[in-house]
Each structure stands twice: as structure tokens, then as C-alpha cells.
Amino acid sequence: MRAFLRRRLPFGPLFLLLVVAAAFRLWQIGAIPPGLFGDEAVDGLDALDVLAGRGGVFFPANYGREGLHMYLVALSFLLFGVNEFAVRFPSIAAGLITVLMTYWLGRELLRRTDLEGTPVPLLAAGWLATSFWHVHFSRFGVRGVFTPLMTTLAFWAFWRGINRRDWRWLAGAGLALGVNLYFYTAARLVPVFLGLYIAVEWWINGRRGRPSILRRFPGGILAMYGIAGLVFIPLFRYFIQHPGSFTARASEVFVGNPRVNSGNPVMKSFLALFANTLQFFIAGLGDRDWFYNLPGRPVFDLVTGALAIVGVIYLIQRWRRRRYLFLLLWWPIMMIPTFLAVDRIPALPRALGVLPGLYFFPAIGAWQVAQWVESRATPRNRRVALLAALAGPLVFHATVNWWAYFVSWGRSQGAFEAFDGDVVAAAHWLKRHEPDRLAYISADIYRHPSFMLLYEEVPLTEFFEQYDPRLRWFDARQAMLMPPPEGAIYLLGNSAMPDRERLDRLLPVMTPLAIMKSPGGDPGLEVYRVDKGAPPPRTQGLPGQGLPRLIGYGIVGEARPGGTAEVMLYWEVSDPPEDASPVDAPTVQIVVEDARRTPRGIWAGPFPYRYGEWHAGDVVVTWHQVSIGQDAPLGPYTVRVRMDHPGMVEARLSPGGPAPDFPLPQIIPAEFSAGLQLLDIQMRPAIGDPARVIVDLVWRFTRPPEKSYTLFLHLLNEAGELVAQADTIPVAGLFPTDAWPLGEPVRDQIEVALPPGAPAGQYTIALGWYDWRTGERLSLLDEAGQPMTDRIELSITLTP
Template sequence: MRKLIPDLAILAALILLAAFFRAYRLDELPPGLHYDEAFKAVTAERLLAGGERPIFFRENMTEEPMAIYAASLSFAIFGASPWALRIVSALVGILGVAALYALARALFASRLIAALAALVLAILYWHVNFSRLGMEPIFAPTMMTLCMFFLWRGWNKSNAQSLSPRVTRHASLDFVLAGIFLAATQYTYKAALVFPFFIFTFLIFEILARKNDWKELTRPLALFALAALLGFAPLGLYFAQHPAEFLERPTSVVLNAAGVATILDNTLKVGGMFFLRGDANPRSNLPDRPALDPFLAILFLIGMLACARSWRDARARLIWLWFGVQLLPSILSDFAPHFGRSIGATPALALIVAWGIASLKRKAESTKPHAPYLLFTVYCLLATGFAFSAFSTYRDYFQVWGARTGNFDSFDVGVLELAQKLRAQSNAERIFLSPLAREHYTIQFGLNGRAAESFDGRRALVIAPNATYGIITREDSRTLARLAQIFPNGAITARIFDFAAQPYAAIFRAAGAANIAPQKNLDARVGDVAQVIGYDLARDGNALALTIYWRARAESREDFTVFAHLVDSREQVIAQDDAPPGHQSYPTSRWRADEIVMDDYRFVLPESLARGEYRVEIGMYILETGARLIVTDANGARMENDRVLLERISLP
């Protein structure tokens, strides 16, 4: 037990350091809740509510289950919040640092190398960033590290310089645990799909290197493979039954039919991300910041050379293979360099840096009689360098990246705030959103079960009594003005500003009678669904702008498509704009009786349009069959061709 005290003390210090970088101000940074994070939060809430508990999630272009189920456990303990979602990633990141210490200790039998490797990972901006996101990538390197720890320890229980395994009960347990964690990697993140390839390649190399005594590995490797297969079986069965779903996300980002030049270009970008230009995505990085600061970059280069010179050492082969294979998801996909897809390489990167430091230490020790002075110099430089790296990560994340005004959009801050303010409205009021769809996961999480409707105010407006409208005015500059005109007694009850103090959104509460005044009044019924009460028609440059005023007659479960055609005197269609109401943003299946829908359409006029008289015809039809809904006039008489003909207009 006494022998463990130094390791435990070092590990405790490393965990505290890792925890600081991953948990400090976690309730503030990142701000808001990004769409992908919100998907996990909403799905985790659904799991807690007793919904279906799938082994694989089909929504959001498919997701692996580990992060979502972990989030549901956190919500059960802490309640649903962005912090409760992200603390899971922080804990997993901290566990990854501790696991790397254990792996490096098993690989090198050296507290120094183990501490250095874990220290690199603890302060690595790349790893810190993903440890603070409520997303799945950080789960992958942690599961990979645990797999490699148990595999190496089982392979070589006490002597990291020998490949002769001690197949004991404890070693057998290590192989079983290694297999379980190998399977676990496949429940984390798509980029982990290549990890088994690394394991297989490494084991083949090492078995071939053993030549005559490889047969003694049969039993432990069989245990390893069996545990991995059994652990993967539930997900593997789903994969066999739904291969298209399982591969939906990878196939959407992989470089299809990419030539050698494209792959080479991506390889150069991924290689350059460590020294020159990193990921440009503000969710994954301080945009363009290299993965390594200058100090770590120098040590990384030294470590790569040291590993290359030690290629006969199984440990060097393991680290090189791990590092290279886990960069493939970024090399072979779009938007390279992509820190998320290559995050599985971070433990190997930290081991390479530690190896480089160890080689410097050995070099200094061998330089006699000046070894003590050189060692002292090396230690001072290392202490200074790591202090610089830690400060660099702190400054770049908490001060530089944390102060970015662009984070407002990158993490849907305004979307979450708008949804939370709407949730606080009276339950007697109907809630409408524009132009963002109610299905947006950040909206869903912010509303927390509060019912809401949505439409795209750039293409429609829904008028209902006792309604409150949440409008993202930065994107929809039209709706607020229209509402103020229709509801003169209404008022803006709240405004939301972005981090640059620019208007982002507003909440408008309708009050009093609606002032609905179309240019032309009509009275025509379209099926049992709608009544046309009027329209606006105006020239808009080289187009005609049409607004149809629908009154919902009754609720419908079906979605109908509106046809709006410009026809000539021979009934030939000259221009058209067919779409569900609101251009799909407010379909008829969402309509409620007596509400008014102002539905906008636009006809682009052909340049060769002949001078003459034209008319606009409107109505609705069933998209699947093309059958039009019956149209009747105010007296109940059926109208010709089940359409409403508007006034004649002279064009061009």
C-alpha cells in the first residue's frame, strides 16, 4: 500500500488540475446550449420520462447511446440544465486524464512519464474544450485509454519491456475488461469506428514479432475477443438490421470519390493542425488555434523522433499506430482539420510528448560530468514550459475564446434565452415562434414541455387571440412590424440582445381585436379546411407578391399543398409557387379553428412575358394524388376547376 502513496498523490494533483480546467465556470462557458448538445438533453429528458430506451438513436443523423444515457443519469441527480449535461463530459475528461496516467504507468513503469503524459492531457486545450461540451466526442478517448490500459496490463502484467504474458486470473480479467472497453468505444462516437482496426493491426504485428511463442497468447486473446464481441453484440445486431442508419453520419461526411490530391491535401491540413492552423469551428477550438502551443509542439516533435528511433519497441509501435489511425477520420472526411473526429488521437499525442521528455532526460543523464546541471536545467525549462502551456490554455479558453461575441451564435444563446422567456408566459396564451421551427432542439429544451407553434414569418403570419410571439428579429425583420399594425394595442414585452449589444429577438404580446385588412376581400371555402377571406397582390420588381388570407375552418390531420398559379387568357400556367402554407413552416395539420393565416407567395415573371391580361388562381390539393380540394363560393356553389380566380391584371 505504501508503494501506491506516491502514485495516488500524483494522481490526486493531476485530477485536481484537470478538474479545474474542465469544471471552472462550467455554468458560464460555454454559454447557451448548442443544437447538438440540446438534442442530447432533450433525448435524455425523454428517457427519464419513461420513453423508449433504444440501443441507437436515429434522430439528429443518428447518435451513439453512451453520452445520452449518461446525461439522463446526470439529469436524474442534478435536474435538467446545460451544466448538468456538461458536467458529464467534464467528469469523463477527468477520468481520461486519470486513465492515461494508469496506462503510461503500465507502459513505462515510470511515475515521471506517467505524470507528464497525464499533465499534457490535463492542460491540452483540445481535450479541455471537448471536456466542457455536452457532446459525445470526449467519451471516445477515455474509453480507448481504458481499453489500452487493461490490454497492455494483461499482455504484460508487470514488465513493460517484455512481451511474455503472465496468464493468471488477474491477467485474464484484464483481457476481459480490455474487451469490454473496446466494445464500449463503439457506443461513444463515430470516429471510434476505426479504433478496432488499430487494435487488430497492433496485435497482428506483435503476434508476428513473437514468432515461435505466439500460441500461448491464444487463450487470453480469445477472452479479449469474446468480451469485445459480447459487449458489441447489442449494437452490432442493430447494425446488421439497419446498416444504412448506422452509417448515415459517416457516409454524409466522408470524402466520396476523393482523389489522391484531395486526401493528400487533407493529410497536410491535419498534419499542420498541430503547429500552424487548427480547427476553425468555434465549438471545437479557438478558431484556427493550433492544437499545440509552441512549448508542447517542440516536445511533440522530439517525442515523434524518439518514437521513430525506437520502432523496435512495442510501446513505440502502439503509440504510433494509435496516433495515426485516429487521425484517419479527419483525413478522410470534409472540413479537415476536424478536432472532434480526431480527438481519439489525444491520449497518444500526450504519450508522444511524454516520451520526448523522457528522451531528453536520458540524454541529460548520460552527459557526464555535467549531468546534474543539465538535469536541473531541463527540469527548470520543463516547469517553465508547462506553466506557460497551462497559462496559454487558460488564457485562450477563458479569456480569449470566452470573450468572443460570436459564441452567442455558435452556442444558440439567444435561442435558449428566447425559449426560456416564452416558457414563463401564462399557460392561457398560445406561443408562436418565428422563423425558427419549434422542433429545434434548443427551443425544445428551453420550453421544457411548454406547448408552442412556429412559422416562418418571412413567408407567413399566424394571427390568433391571446397569443405571444417570440421573433428572432435578426433573421425575421418583417413579423414584428406586421404584428404592430394588426394588433395596435399589443406590445413588445421583452427584447434580447446579442453579446455585441445588437438586437437579436423580441417578444410581442397580442392584445385587443386584430385589425385584418386585406386589399381585396373574398369569401370562398376550400374543402373543410379553410376559407379564403381576402388577398393582397402587388408588383415586386420582376415578380408578383401575393398574400392569401386564410381562415381555418376546422382542425385537420392532413397536410395540404397550396397552389398559386399565374395563368394567361388561354389558362396556361405562366408562373407558379406551390407549397404547403408558410412554405412548409405552418402546414394545415397545425391549424386551429378560426385563426387567420397570412400566407405569402411570389411569382417570378418570365423575361419574355407577352403583354396582356393575366389572372392568379389559388386553391389546395393533396400532394400524393394531385387531387384538388373542393372549392365553393359564399352560397355553397362549387367553383370551376376547384380554384379561386383573383382579379385580372395587366402585365408586364
């Protein structure tokens, strides 16, 4: 039977295997992965620098990266243009070549063993070709997939040199070892592994009186490491000139770093050891990041894992044989990076060095099981039984991984979000439509590298120097950029989608241009045209000079001890300071003070709109949650707002409060149930904004207040239809009614503005009170104290 397999294996099955490998790496490559991950994009931006003549052996951005991958991506850009496929084509090619070289490595490695002439090399290549892990990294435009490729090339040349007793092949292995160092940090361990193997093999065979590899090929080993060292010289010179670069990336995640070791580096390392080992076998313990895996999915399926254990047992029983020893040492030594880098546990990318050696374990196990099946089959069925035992586990492995990758992972919301599908969709939409007005992009990362690569095509060294005046970047979860008079296009990605209620309040009239669904069915990208935004709830009592300046505000809810007040601020910004970094922003401080001006709650942090986007006259709305101390008195409060920026004047927000000096009128204009009396009401259009009504009110309680009530003010047109409203806790939420002193007048001021497009004419102001918990309104009483209606109505003429 072995002769049959040897006779039939060389071309047909290998060609079929490469077709399958290509299908796994090219099927739906335009849609899966669904976007472009930031690390892929940064390598692409570096590749644009290569094309601009600014390449190097090492690229310091993003914690520093070895540079050969960027040159391959640059070549791919020349062939295919700047797009997602071009970023990933080098990885696709590397993955396919690795599959082929795994077969040839197995042929050389297993010579002169009892596995020579068996289908083990083909099986190992088959498991690699259909591995979720290797397939994913073959479709992922990052450097890691080149470690298995160059490692396989180096080990193939090494064993070919040993088998042929030819030092030139060993020198070729040195070339591959040296080139490997220009791809990925984990590759630095490959020469170490090979050296350790040679030393261990020398010790084992030396004790048994047998010639070792080192003893038989000292010149070839010296040539191998000598050539590897020569190839490494340019990168070594860079590290000498920039010593911090050699360890910059590794030091951030190293187990000795207190920021990641939880105060116990030894325990953390042991935890990483067990977790990274178990991730190969146990469901639920695989890498949990959508970037690299279907969260929790183990490397091996159940069948493959069982066969791998059989293969390992077979090798352990023969561990003194140099070629089996090589396979046994490959996995634990190349797993060392996963034990030393502990910021993520487990972490599949750091274990890439074990490929493709890892898949020789199930291949050997499958061959042992197949031989056992063959020995128990009838002569008539022996051939079929053997082929079924070999092909069955591999077909099962391929089927399971196809479904896991292309269905479970590729069509998932998690993968879409991990690969920044919304930002990529925004770049493509803008390229297709080229809008004639400003485009506002909401994203979780400022000037997202995926967008900058696909839309701007700007090299990394010019990332913050080149600026498209048609674009503005903001994060709608923290701030909203309001449209200019000519309107704007809003691109709202699901990574930075604002609260829907707040969005409708700030931009009440939005014309949808595109709603792109994510795989989970939720909007992945929403595109709107907005001509006008809603006016600020309050504008009075603010400093009117200087830029940037506060031009409006609003407070959502009510300020109470132990509670949280949401302060909305409307800013008009200036041009940025000349010496400001585009990624920086000024500091904003918001202080809630009691009546004695004692701070009772403070929010401080960076202004959520970076200097790089500032243009004089732009209006930005920000919102901030300010926690009020449990020991604070119950109102009234004042809000003090300050921005750490030249020319910014501090603002105090207090549109009312106790008015003990207010003279009581002889006739009470109106009284509501619960003892609420209206003492005075004045209405006027706002100066400079005739579409806005300012209503000044004075109230008092004639009996002890029982609860906090909400004041409503509705603006009605001549047909009695509601066109605008302002529902608020008194004094902008800073003085709830249950905090009012009995019988003492309280001033309040409410503003309401006509919405965009409303006509001039006669309008009615309707105001009253309700219990915000139940929605029940207070009654307006007549002179006899009987309920009449639930509101006061006054007429006003507005001319927007």
C-alpha cells in the same frame, strides 16, 4: 534529477493537475457553452425515454446512435433534474477520469523504456487536461468524449496485463473494448487498431527472433477479444435485426456516397487526409464549425506543435520498440474515420479516437528539450532550468487555451448561435413567467429539441404526440402568425428573426417584455405582448368560402420583366387533416400571368406553417418572392394562388387593369402633372369591415407615360394627423404606370384600414402621386393647368 522527479511526482502534482482539469471543465458551466446544442438535446430526449422504461441498446433517431450515453444522462436527470448541466455532467465526469487515466496509462505504457520514471505521463495528462479540444468535448453533452475515456481504460488494462503477465487484466481490456462500442461509432476502430498493432508487433519481433506479445500472451489476447465479443452481443443482435442501422449514420457521410464525394471519391479522400492532418498544426486550417471549435483554430498551439514534432521524431528513431510503435500507430490508424467521412473537412469529432495518445507526442518532446536545457545549465540552476523547461510550455498551452475557450469562443456570437442560445432562453423565460395567453415561438427548427427537452420534458418517442395547446411554432423569416382577439406573447429568437421593417408593418404595436442580448451585442431573444396585428393591405375579390382560405394579400414593390415580385398572403387556416403528419405542410403555388394568361413567373413550395400547428381560425401571413421572366411583357399581370389542400379555392389577384369600355366623363374630376387624369373615384366602407375604406379609381394618361409612379392614399383624422396609409404601384403593383396604354382608362382599387384602437368619426382621404426614386410629388393642376397642391382630399365617416 530523474530521481528527484520520481520522488516528487506521485501525489502533489497529480492532485494539482486534477484541480486544473476540473477548473477547465466546471468554470462557468452554466453559461458556457451558451445554450444547448440540438444533438445534446436529442440524447436528453432519449434519456427521458429510458426513464419511461423505453430504453434500448441503440436509439434509431438522428441517424442512429449507440445507447449507453443515454442511460448515463438518464441517471444524471435523476440526480440533477432535466437541465443543461445534467445533460453535460456525464461528459464532465468522463473528461476528468480520462485525464487521470492518461497518467496511469503512461505509467504502464512506458515501463521498461528509457522514458520510465520520467514526467512524460504527467505531462501528457496535463496537455490533455488543458486542451481546447478535450475541454470542449468534456463540457459538451454528446457521446464522443467517451471514446477517449474507454480507449484509455482499455489500453491501460492491456499494458497492465502485459507488464504483470496477468491475463485477467487483458480480459478487463476486452471488457472496456466491448463497452466502448456502446458509445460512439468511431470506437468500432479501436479493437481494429489494437489487433493491427499486435499483428505488426508480431511481424517485427518475429523477424528479429524476439518473443512478441501474441506469442507470449496468446490466451490473454484470445480472452480479451472473446470478452469484447461477448459484451458486443446485444448490440450485434440489434444490428442483425436492423441491418441498416449499423451503417445508417456512416453511409450518409462515407466517401463512397456520391452526394458528398464531388464525383471523385479518391481525390476527396486524399483531400480529407491532408486537411485533417494539417488541422493539428496550421492556424486557419482547423475545424471551421462553431459547434466544435473556434473556427480555423488548430489543435496545437505553436509551441505544442513544435514539441509534438520533436516527440514524433524521437519515437520514429526508436520505432522497433513495441511500446513506442504503439504510440506511433495510434494516431494514423485512429485518424482513419476522418479520411472516410468527408461531408465536413476537416472534422475534429471524428478524430477523437486519437486522444489521449496524441498528447504523448508533445510530452515526450518537452522531456527531450528539458534534458537538453538541463545539460547546458549550470549545476546551481539545473533544477530550476529543468522545471521551467517542463512547466513553461504546459503553462503557455493552458493559458492560450483558457483564453481561446472561455473568452474568444465562449463569449462569441458564433457559439451562441451554434448552441441555440435563443431557443434555450425562450424555454427558460416561459418556465419563469408562465404567461396567461398563447405563446408564439419563432425558431429555425420546428419544435426545437432543446426547447422540447428543457420546457416540455417530453420523451423522443412522444415528440409529436404530446402537444401543448398554449404554444405555437413558426419561423418568422418565412411566415408570421397573427395574434388572436385575446392577444399573444411573441418570442422571437435571433435564429429566426424577421426583417424589422416587415415586423413593424405586420405587428405595429408591440409591448416589449424582455430583450435578451447575445454575446455579440445583438438581441438574442426578444419577447413581446401583441394585442392586435395590422389588417391586410387588400381583402377584396377573394373567395370567401371554405377553410383554409385566403383572406387578404399585398404585393410589395412592382412587377416588371426580369424583376421579382414579393407576394404577401394572409391565410385563415383550418384544423389539420386527420391523416396529416404534424411535420408536413400543403404545397402552395403562386403564378404570375400576363394579360394573355401566360405564366411569366412561378413560385411553388411547402406552406411555411406546418400542419402540427394548425388550429381553425388562426391567421398566418406568408411572403413569397416570384421571379418574372426577362421576356415577359410589361404588365398588366394577374397573380393566381393555389394551395394543394382539400376545400381550398383558387384565388386570382387582380384589383384592376385596363378598362377600354369605361365611358369618359364630360368633366374631368382632377388632373395631375405628367398627364395623369382622374376619371372617376368612388369610396365606400368594406362590407363586414366598416373600419376599412375601399377606394375605386379610374385613371388615364393624356400624354405618353415617362416612368413608373407610386400612388399614395393617406387616411387623416380630424386634426389632420396621419393614422393610416397605402402607398402602392397601381393595381397592387401589377400594372406600373409606364406600361399604361396612352389614353386608355385603367381601373385601380385601393384599400386602407383604421389601425387597432382608432376611434370612429370623420376622416379625410388624401391621395396623390410621387416618383418613388426621388420622393417628388406630382402636382394637382387647376383648370388653367397651373399647380395648386399635391393631393386630392375627400371626407368619409368610419365606424370601426
